[in-house]
Each structure stands twice: as structure tokens, then as C-alpha cells.
Amino acid sequence: MVYFIVKHICKLAIKTFYGKISFRNRKKIPKDVPLLLLANHTNAFMDSLVLAVFMARKMKSLPKGIVFLGASKIKIWFFSQIGMIPIFRAIEGNEHLHRNEETFQNCFQVLKKKGCVQVFPEAICIPERRMKSAKKGTARIALGAEEAHEYALNTQVLFVGMNYEKAWSFKSKLFLNYSRPYDISSFCKLHQENKVSGLNALTKFIDIKIRPHVIHIDDKEDDDIVGQVEQIYKPQLFKDYRLKSENASHNFLLSREIANGINYLRMERPEQLLELRNKCIAYFDKLNVNKIEDTYIFKRPNISYLLGKFLFLSLGFPLHIYGLVNNYIPAKISKTIADKVVKKTDFYSSVTMLAGICSFMVFYLLNFSIVVFFSESLAVSLIYGATLILSGNFSTAYLSKLKAFKSMLRYWKFDKGEHVELKELIHERSSLVEMLNNLKQVYRLRHQKNITKNI
Template sequence: MLYFLLKQIVRVGLWVFFRRFEVRNRSLMPKRGPLLIVCNHPNTFMDPLLVAVLLRQQVFFITKGTVFNTPFKKWLLQHMNMIPIHRQQDAPGQTVNNSAAFQACFDALKNHQTLLIFPEGTSFNERRLRPLKTGTARMALGAEVAGAAEAGVAILPVGLNYSDPTRFRSNVFVNVGKPIQAAAFLPAYYDNAITAANALTDHIRQQLEKLIIITPSDEDDALIRHIEQLYKRQLAADLPPDAPKHERDFLITKAIANSLHYFNQHDPAQVELLKQKMKPYMQELEQMGLNDSLLGAAGEEHLWQSLKTALYLLLGFPVYFYGCINNYLPYIIPSKVANLLTEEQEFRAPVMLTVGLFSFPLFYLLQGFIFWSFIPSAAYLLLYQLSLPVSGFFTLHYWHIFQRAKGRWLLMRLFSKSKEKIAHLQVQRQNIMDALEQAKKHYLKAR
């Protein structure tokens, strides 16, 4: 019952926290076990929540044993379907014994249940995959050998792709892969258990790499994001027109990352040349408070769009003001609490989500009580309560439009006062676009 209630609360919280929560190949998720789900781990506690709400069946979570450090935590976490696993890195110089954890996993699989495990072992806010531990493979193969799962253990790879793991109202794309049958590795396991576990781990890694964006370094990751800003629209024209938007975004970024990997291997000089062109251009944009998308649009489009935006901002301001008054405190408190509790970027989003699950309902109840004390009408109270989340979402949208309008108006003002500077930026941009177009032709020809 506790698991079910928490799942419903978290589902609503995730729907609010993310602007877009998209899933690819959800039909590949089995509705029952024996099942081991393996995921990359970029966003700490947010990752298991995302996967768990997508499954009808209950999920058992393989969790590092250090969090079970008090009797109350042990009781609570066990009732939330968490199984402790002890890691060597948490107990240096000591012998780690996970026989009880493995037996609990075998029992769960025998009962056709679903386990979730992060084989990287730790969470990092990076678009890459750390070396995988062999525990998942050993668990699946051990369950098969022990006859714990008559139906055969399936391993389901799931890739989690965040647009910005630490930001409220960002996007997440869950990419589900095809299940891997552990029984296929049993013949090799009977020959050599260690070799078979390593082979299965390598296979899991290969499947996960297909489902996520991988960048080898922070510098390359920044370059890929810049290329996305400038060149995504042109690359989108090459994709199937019927592909869903979330899949198109993933495929474009994946293609950019793959092409960068190719040039790093075969023509690193071209990558360095692109960085030399890109860096000063992006720095100038940042200093001037501009966004590249503004320079890519036509001048006439600026004027017409500015008129429509000005009208929207004028007419929508009263609703925006109302939304700010009624939603500012529950909105800002999660961010403030996250700042106080952690400096690690990986923990910000789950802390904000957790605090937000309490701050918004509590403030809405308090505001409803105050409203009732002045206007004791059930009908008006219901309308007021409904207006709180609606005006909150409108306020977020209004602020987003306002920020874009500020950039557009700034560009128009700069264009009227400093045409030479804008013209210089446009020349820089065109040089970068020409370099990207040539690189694209080279890459496609090489492939």
C-alpha cells in the first residue's frame, strides 16, 4: 500500500517537474518478471523514480547499503522495496559479503518480480557511461543456474536522457531497448563463470550505449550542445518527417556525437578549427545577452513576432501577476532547500522534486484555508484552488516568453545602434554554418 501511494504521488510530481517526459518503445517493457532492468545513472534518486512510474508491476531497487544506516531507515526502505547491496568502495580494506543481497534477488526473480539496478555503481551528471560492474550479469546468470526463474531471466536496458538534469521544467527522454535473455549466456557460464559474466556485462554496455547520448569529455559535450543550437534545424530536415519530436531530438544529438567521435579519430585538426570558430562567437553572444536562434531568423520575422509577443505580454500580465503571488513561495522553496542541503549537481533535482511534493500541497491548503476565512463559499473555494496550479503553469510559460522577447528586443536595439557588430556576428555564424555543412558532407561520404 505504501509503495502504491508513493508511486501515485511521484507520478504527479514528475509530470509537474518535467516539461516533456517522453518514452520510446514503452511496449518493450514486460508487465511481469523475472526481470532485471539496467539503466545509466546520471541523476541520482530521480533515475529510479522515472523507471518505476512507467511499470505497472512493483519494482525492487538494488540500493547501496550505506543508506540503511539506522533501524528506522532500514524498516522504511525495505517497505519501499529496496534491497541493500554493499560496495567495496564504501568499505575499503574490508571484506564485502553480498550473499544475503544476492539471495534476496534470487528470491524476487523466482517470484517473477522486477529488479532495478544501476550497473555503473555511482551517479554522475555527465552524458557518458562509466565502466559497468559485473554484479548484474552475475545476478542474472546465478538466478538461471539456481533455477530461481523457470521462465528465464530477462535483462531490459533503459537509457535515461535529460536535457538538463538539475533544472525544473526541463525534458527527459526514456529510451527502452530490447530485452536480453540471460539464458543465451549459460553455455559460456558453464565453461567459465567469470568469462561469461564479463561477456554479458559487455553486451549490456553495448546495448545501453545505443540508448543514450555519449560524449567523451566536458569540452566535447559543450561543443555538441553549441552545434545543436546552430545546426539542429538543418539536420532535422534529413530525418523521417513522421518521426516523433522527442525521437528526432535524440537522433540528431546522437548523430552529432557520433560524427564528432569520427572526426576526433580521423581529423582532429578540423575539430580544433571548429572550436576556434565556435568559442569566440558563443562568448560574444553571451556577453551581449543574445541567443543564436535570434540571429538565425529574418528581420521581418522579428518585427511581426515582437508585435504578437508584446500583445500577449500586455494582456497576460494580470494572470502572470496573480500566478506569481500565489505560487512564488512553494516554487522557490525547493530550490532554496536544494542549495542548503547539497552542492552536488546530481542531487539537486531529486531534492527539489521531493520538497516540491510537499511545499505545493501544503501552501495550497494554507491558501485555501485563508480564502475560506474571508469567502466561506465551497464553489468559490473550488474555483480558487483550481486557479492555483493553472496560473502557476501560465506564469512559467509567460516568463519563458518574456525572456525570449527580451532577447529579440535587445537584438533590434543593437541592430539599430550597432549594425556593424551584428553584421560581424552574422558573418561569424555563417562561417560556422559553412564549416558544419562541409563536415556533414565529409562525414556522410566517409560513411
């Protein structure tokens, strides 16, 4: 009961925090089989919450064991009710590592009962578009459970790529990319013959299979250039391959191939990567100086589009104010708490969301009680209550459109006053696209691939 109450509260909070959450192959999650759900780890305990709330099956997770150390009996009871099993890592000290044997035994029992255990194979949270090598702990759980039950459980593994647009940013996008389930029977046979070989083989398999479901940039130095190429080149790729920009799978596929292309340049053609980086830096520096966006260099906004935005902002202003009145204070409280408490970026969204759950629930309940008291009408009170979250979402969307409208106005002002510089920007962008077209052909010939084949 506790698990499902917490699950639905967190589901509402996560849907509110992130602007759009998309899925690929979620229906492939098997039922009534022992399952290890394996995902990349970039966003602290938010990752486990996201995986749990969008999964029909009840899920066990393996958070840091230090959370349990010194915890009261009530906390430990609550943790167990929401499916938390402590795991202790060497990087946090060796004195508690012996307790992992109990953790493994608990996982074995979950799998024996055809349950689901969620594991992060990297065993560390890094807020980057980058996978670390899989550790052996996941294979130990899978093969250990099979060994404890005479290799008859039929344990399966399923991979999930958690691809955040900006994990810590409110109303950013999230794409969950699920694989098909894989059985591990071949690794069980190898494990029976040689335990070390079985563990190593399954660990390598996990490391290889999870990577296609995430965007992986080999070198941190290339994070910016990948993002810049995505901005400049994606519109062209959508057009060339007849893909849809609003389709999350198509977006992911193009971003993944852009990252792979940059990885290739770093390994095989570093001089061309340096040239591309310098051109991108020069182009985006000019955009930043003039405070305009690449979008409008690629596609000039027409006057009717601008007027449409103005009309929406004018008519929607009263609703925006209503949304601000009902949502600004709890939103400000949760942001302030996160700003003061969080020391590491990967915890920001998690703390903001949990603080938001508390502040919004208290504030909404208080406002609802006041309306009930003064209106003396249950119908009016219920209508008011139903508009609280909706008005908050509208106000957030309004602010986003207002920001875009201001950006368009800056472009129009720039267009009218600095024609020479605008022509230079258009020329630089065209030159970059041409260079990227040439590099794409080199990359495709080298790898003999069509990037749309996996759509």
C-alpha cells in the first residue's frame, strides 16, 4: 500500500517537473519472470523514481547503503516499504562492504519470487552524456541468484537508456529507451563451468548492450561541440531523412549518431574536429553577443507567426497571473531549498522535486481550505482545486513562450539594423552545414551505415 501511494504521488510530481516524457519499447517489459532492469545513472535518486513510476511491476532498487546508516527504525521500515535494498560501495569506505552479502541474498529472494530488481551497472552517478564501464556487481546478482536456485530461475535482463535533455532543468524533456528482454542462459552455462569467466562474460555483455540506448560522448571536452552540432545540423538531418522533430525516437537517433560522429572524428580525424570546433565557437560567440538564437538564422520567423505569439500572450496573460498567484510561492520554496541544500548537480532535480511535493501539497491544501471556508460551496471549491496544477502548467508554458517571443523581437531588431552581420551569420551557418555534410559522408562510408535503419 505504501509503495503504491508513494509511486502515484511521485508519478504526478515527475510528470509536472519534466515537460515531456517519451518512451520506446516500454511494452516489451516482461511480466511474471525474474527481471533485472539495467539503466545508465546520471540523475541521483531521480533515476530510480522515474523507472519505478512508469513501470507496472513493483520494483526493488539498490540505493547507497550510507542512507541506511544511523537511520531510525521508522525510516528503515519506510525504505523497505518502497522497495529499497541498501548497497555499499568501496568508494564510500570498506568497513561496510561485508553487508553486501545480505544485499545479494535479498536480491536472490526477489528474483526467486519472479520479482524485478533495478540496478545501475556503472555503480556510480555521473551527470554527463557518457557511460562508465559496467562493474561486476550486476552479473554477481544475476548469476548468483541462478546458482542459488540450480540455474532454473530463467532470469532476464532488460536495458533502459535514460536520456535527459537537461536532467536538472524544470520542464525539460526525458526519453526512456527500452531494449527487448535478454535471457542469460548461455552465461549460466559458462558460469557453471568457470565462475570468473561467466561473470566477466556477462559483465561485458551488459556493457555492450546498454550503450546503444544512450547518447555516449567519449571525451568530456566534446560535450559542447556535440550540443552545438545538434542545434545546427539536426534540422537538416530531419529534412534529409524525412524524420519528425517532434518524435522522441527520431530525436534520440540523430543525437546518438551525431555523438558517434564526433567520437569518430576525435579518434580518426582530430584536425577536422578542431577545425569544426573553432568554426562552431566563432559562430555561437556571434550569436551570444547579439543575443539571438540559431533557430532564427536557419528559419526566419515571419510576421504572422510573430503576431500569433503576441495574440496568445495577450489573451493568456490573465490565466498566467492566476497560475502565478497559485503556484509561485511553493515553486520558489522548492527552488530555494534545492539551491541551498544541493552541492552536486546530479541531486538538483531530485531535491527540487521532493521539496516541491511537500511545499505544493501544503500550499494547495491551505488554499483549498481557505476557498472552502469562504465560498461555502463544494462545487466551487472542487473546480478551484482542479485548476491548481493546470494553471501552474499553463503559467510555465506562458513564460516559455514569452521568452521565445522576446528572442524573436531581438532577431527582428537585429535583422533591420545589421544586415551585413546577419548575412555573415547566414554564410557562416551555411558553411558549417556544408562542412557537416562532407563529414557525414566520410563517417557513413567509413562505417557503411544508414542512420535511419534502426528507426
